[in-house]
Amino acid sequence: MIGVSIQSTGEYMTPLEKAEARFGWKLVAPTILILSLLILYPLTYNVYLSFFDVQLNGSKTFVGFENYLKLVSNPDYYAAIWTTTLYLFGTVVGTTLLGLAMALLLRDPFKGRGLVNAAIMLPYVAPVISVVFGWQFLFDPISGVVNYLFVDVLPIWSERSNLIGDPDSALWVVVIFDVWKHAPIAYLLILSKLVSISSEQYEAAAIDGYGPIGRFFHVTLPELYFVLATVVLLRLIWNLNRFEDVYLLAPNVETLPIFTYYQAFTGVIDQGLAAATSVIQLAVLSVFIWFYIKKVMKW
């Protein structure tokens, strides 16, 4: 507020207003200081570290852009970017569509809706580690129940397979896992907006001659635009940085966070390289979010 008044009135402020503005800055100064310490300092230090070769005993050697060069000259880095793109596309589209479908289906009250809602939320609230182990046991090639069912009980598959381990299917298992686990949050966000759309809008559209599909595209979707855009944005940010689900379930799916981990944190830690990777990731993410917010969400 105070910042705004300084900007809008500038040099035309009366002495009293100026004094008030100064007082305002004094009031927010502790917050700015603490935030700077907590956010700006680590951020700057990270950028600083990315130009050094850091030994565990604390000694640093300035190496210029070497860490960045090491990264961009590594073909695995580009493979990781491609895997991340597929992962993001699959998970974001999957969760949004599934969340939207569930919200549309469960919009109108019916008996037992509370129970269904609770069941839908279960994967989201369950701890990652326990569901990951659950999935691994289900898909275990020798004693897992999926192979037991599809090979022994109903002979649909001719041979046992390791869907989570096999690099060809692992990415898709990880995508399905993420959609299954995170669609509930998309569902919740979309449903909360959906129930607030007034029925008069639908009546008006019906009078204009729109059927159910026309009403969806001309009433529901425009109303949901910002919620959907938010869901997509949040999912993109979360999943670009998502580590634990992927690493625990299928560590051979090398998305960017997993790639960074193998590069920098396997064995003796390479802090310089890790810092460089995260600086690039932060820069890309920041530009992307800025573009998305300006162009898609039109803020």
Added chain:
Amino acid sequence: MRLNNLIIKLAAVGVSFSSVVNATTVEYWTVQTQSDRLQTIEIMADVFEALNPGIEVNIIGVDENDMAKQIAAAAAANTLPDLIEVGSELSLAFAEEGIVDTTANTEVINKIGKQRFYNGALGLVENPDLQEYVAVPYSGWVQGIWYRADWFEKAGLAPPTTWQNIEKAAKYFYKPEQNQYGILVGTKADSYAEQCYTQFALSNDAGQFNKDGELIFNSNAQKEVLDFYKNLAQYNPPGPQTWRARDYYLQGKLAMFFYSSYILDDIALAEAAASSLSSENFKDLKGATFDPNLAKHTRLATTITKTSPSSFGTLVGLTIMKNDNKEEVEATKSFIEYMNEKDQVVAYSHMAVGGHLPMLRDIAETDEFLNDPKGIFTQYGKESIKEIVAGFDNIRNFSVVDGKTFPKSGEIFAKQIIPRMVYQATIENEDTQKSLDWAEQEMNKVIAE
């Protein structure tokens, strides 16, 4: 009178309080994370504390696979522990990073008596440039191929001690339609794959370094090893495989698998095997109950031969980390000496029978060690256990060539280059030469640093 008593009590409280306040703390990170093992170590530490008032031992269990990361974080935060219990490769790698107190470790070894340790064990933790030790050898295990001797006998196959025999048996017993597999070698990119692979490599004299310290990993001999390993992996259960080999073997699904001597008790004792079996949930699954005859039907082949015999094992040592606080270093040294007394060594060995073979020759040959409380050693025969332990005189791994240790090998191990190469070749079906080229390139990066 009452007042006097009170004063005495207060003084006593004050003294004990001040001794707690001024206590020297030995922070000890161990890879023994199972609660029963931690308890045993806690008890040993409690006795040490009682014998050494003013010293407190703080034990922290750290998962083996997280140790390198945790140490890195601790080093960055300047909160390194005083003492860590890790494999020799990691000790070498940490020493390269300058965070190990090699002088203190060497002093402890000299005090305990250098000649009492197995030669091979000392060789694995020696820094050749400084002629100092990066850890005090404490326990170890050997690896080999565990196999169903009854199946082999019935099929008329020779024990899996040569490449040829191993391949023949793996092929013979591979019956995926019956959910039975010929062998399990590590193919997931983790340390299990490295352990299996290393033994094959050393049996074909395909090393990492030559005696002059030049990287010779990408050789014809190495290509032979990787080709053979890739071929063998086709008799594995589907997909990347790792430690679950133990479970599958206990369920009767495997003819052969790699494992360390840690597994002695799992095979022999029903209660140790219980977690691998799933009889409660899947009563109809074949092999879901404990097989009391499994120990009798199981044999261990510790040596694999192609061009030369190779046995593989891992040495776990107690490593004193760098610390400016002299009192803490001295307290840590006396704690390690205490841990190397006979009672402690035997107690430590018996908490994982077969997995913690003692590194002090005179203790390994005593009846106290060989009579484990569950009688597991007796089941296999005392002489064969003595033979297994004595293998530590000649133990080999990539970091030692002709008695010379190459610490860079420890860093290569820590970077998981070999496991990732094995994964590429076996699971991603990458050409073996390309996988070797990739590994060589990665190793050169580590060496250049």
